[in-house]
Amino acid sequence: MKTTGNTVFISGGSAGIGLAIAQKLSAEGNRIIINGRNPDRLQKALSELKDAVAIQGDLSLETDRVRIARELAEQYPDVNIIVNNAGAAFMNNLSDSANNAAEKAYQEINTNYLSIIHFTSLVLPLLLKQDDAAIVNVTSIAVFRGNKFLPTYAASKAALHSYTQGLRDTFADNNKLNIYEVYPPLVNTEFSAEIGGANGIPASEVADELFLALAQNQFEVPVGETKHIHQLTAQISANTH
Template identity: 75%
Template sequence: MKTTGNTLFISGGSAGIGLAIAKKFNAAGNKIIINGRSEERLQSALKELNNAVAIQGDLSIQADRVRIAEELKNNHPDLNIIINNAGAAFMNDLSDQNNHAAEKAYQEINTNYISIIDFTALTLPLLLQQDDAAIVNVSSIAVFRSNQYLPTYSASKAALHHYTQGLRDTFSETAQLNVYELYPPLVNTEFSEPIGGANGISPSEVADELFAAMEKNQFEVPVGDSKKIHALINPLIEGMSH
């Protein structure tokens, strides 16, 4: 699809991967709308962008999702790309009885999965009015294999992965709507700092890969180490009946 002249809404767009994507697409001549929970962080991020706007709100809260979708409809009727990037992750030791594992998992599932389903449904009518539109769901290398440190986070991203595949199949015959899935590995961001993010790749590398993939309508977008696993698994999945 085209990679210039678009209007993008990016959740979690005030820092990390979201801000890197905002910068990349902004520099290519796209209108950027960033979203985040902190107004202060949003205003700081806007200083790094050209003629971008911000909509404050927590997409894990249904009332905020409805409000933001309505604001997009009323004030940004040319919106044609949403990037569902905001996420939640907790170190979750399942062997610790005092860890509140279910509470952490609930927050992850709500933010990384349920809220994305709802927000996508709320914005779909507007996207389907456009000649060229896209939904980008940011999942993770964790969809392929969980571990003892992030078991419930990995499960929430695996759920998002399967939802994204179903969404893509649902609109496979709708020529003007494309559904992308971005699979970052460990990325050096504040978000991933507790799990060794300093050893990860730069957020700009993730943004570059997404931009290149959208230019060539490559709907599966593995990045860095995710490419190795994706290359092994995806041919098997694609060979299965949908």
């Protein structure tokens, strides 16, 4: 699809991967709308972007999802790319009965999966009016295998991965709407600090890979070490069909 002249809404766009995507796409001549929960962080992010705007809100809340989708339709009717990047993750020790694992998992599933399904359904009518549109879901290397540190986060991203495949299949015959999935590995952001994010790749690498994928209509976007795992799983999938 085109990589300039788009109007792009990015959830979780005030920091980390979301901000890096906003910076990359802004520099390439796209209009950027960032979303986040914290007004101060949004204002700081806006100071690092050219001619961007912000819509404050928590997409894990139904009322905010409805309000933001309505605001996009009414004030930014040319929005043609939605980047579902906002997420939640908790260290979740499943061996500790006092850990409240289910509550952590509920928050992750709500933010990383159910909220995205609902928000996507709300903005689909707007996207389907455009001549060139895309939905970009940011999942994770964790979709390929869970781990003991973030087991329920990995499960929520695996659910989003499966939903994204189904959404892509649903619109396979619509050449005006494409569905992308970005698989970051460990990325050096505040979001991942608790799990050793300082050892991860820069967020700008994720943004660069997404930009190239948009230009090439490459709907699967593995990044960094995810590329090897993705290649292996793609081969296995191809051999089973």
